[in-house]
Amino acid sequence: MDGEKAFALALLAVALYASLLVVWPFFTYVALAVFLAYALFPLQRRLAPRIGPRKAAVVLMAGATVLFVLPFVLMAQVVVQQAVEVAERVQSGEIDVGLLEEFLASDLGQDIVSAVQSGAGRVFEQSVGVVGGASTAAVGVTILGFLLYYLLVGGEEVVAWFREVTPLPRDVQETLLADLDRLTYAVLITQGVIALVQAILTGLGLLVLGFSNVLFWTVFAVVLGLLPFVGSMFIWIPAALLLLVTGRPLGGAALLVYGFGVINLTDNYLRPVLGGRSADLNPAILVIGIFGGLVVFGFTGIFVGPIVLGFTKTIVAVVADEYV
Structure with missing residues (x-):
């Protein structure tokens, strides 16, 4: 019996390792599918009794796709319009190119350029990590779509299967699942709240200074607010530079x-305070989880990292209470 058990455990270890090798190249897409399924599942639970689980999943996936793609379409339109407008103002002499060159050559200008280049490098690095080429992106998006669909349709069955195959008492399972749910909710909400607050503050600043398309830039700042290190800097730094070169240095x-x-x-303060309190995590652990997760898992690591550390804390507490 001991030999059979040892062989079965070895076979399980090999299977798990092989499965990890298969999934790892597309970890980002798998993680995004899991997070999207978690966020959309309450809506799935409400819609499914009315139109059926499969139709409900398709409707939610279509809605999520529109909400994701629309800001980028609007962004492309506004970028083209703004580029044409800036080119016309340069040609008319309204924008003093010489003044811009003089400012960029100054110490302050060099510091700002370095900060923007550093942020751009990080965004580019993360974009390459997420996309990884057109073919990889196409396969990844396909995996994301299929996995999201089946998690929405059969999410409850997945949880039930976990309960069946986990050789732990029911109360321990409840503790682990409840804490995992709380951690996931807290981390996702924290990231969303921070992005929203930064976007509102950015929009207010642009509105006070008389910029156009404030609503668009506010919406786009929400997307940028999810990016670590950068946030909405890619909006208000160019806006400030534009004011400096158009004769409004005070603004x-x-x-x-x-x-x-x-x-x-706001990012530095809200991230540890909101995330630490709602997830019951020490702010230092939360920050380590965000930056460490970013290094290990890429873009999705800003969500995965804190969840991993928080869930590890829960497992340690359960083991200490139940088995030590």
Whole structure:
């Protein structure tokens, strides 16, 4: 019997390792599917009794796709319009190119350029990690779509299967699942709240200074707010530079001070406070989870990292209470 058990455990270890090798190249897409399924499942539970689970899943996936793609379509339109407008203003002499070159050559200008280049490098690095080429992206999106669909349709069966195959008492299972649910909810909400707060603050600053398309830039700032290190800097730094080169140095300087002193500090303050309290995690552990997860798992690591550390804390507590 001991030999059979040892062989079965060895076979299980080999199977799990092989499965990890198969899934790992598309970990980002798998993680995104799991998080999207978690976020959409309450809506799935409400819609399924009315139109059926499969139709409900298709409707929710279509809605999520529109909400994801629409901001990028609007962004492309606005970028083209703004580029044409800037080119016309340069040709008419309204924008002093020489003044811009002089500012960029200054110490402050060099610091800002370095910060933007560093942020751009990180975004590019993460984009390459997520996309990984057109063919890999196509396969990844396909995996994401199929996995999201079947998690929405059969999510409850997955949880039931976990309960059946886990050789733990029912109360221990309840503790683990409840804490995992709480951690996932807390981390996702924290990231969303921070992105929303940063976007609102950015939009208010642009509105006060008289920029156009404030609503679009506010919506786009929500997307950028999910990116670590960068946030909405890609919006208010170029806006401040535009004010500086168009003869409004006071407004440009004020926006830079407001951005670095208020918007950025909001991220530094809210992330550990909101995430730490709602997830019952020490803020230091939460920050380590975010940055460590980013290094290990890529973009989705900003969600996965804190969940992994928080769930590890739960497992340690359960083992200490039940088995030590």
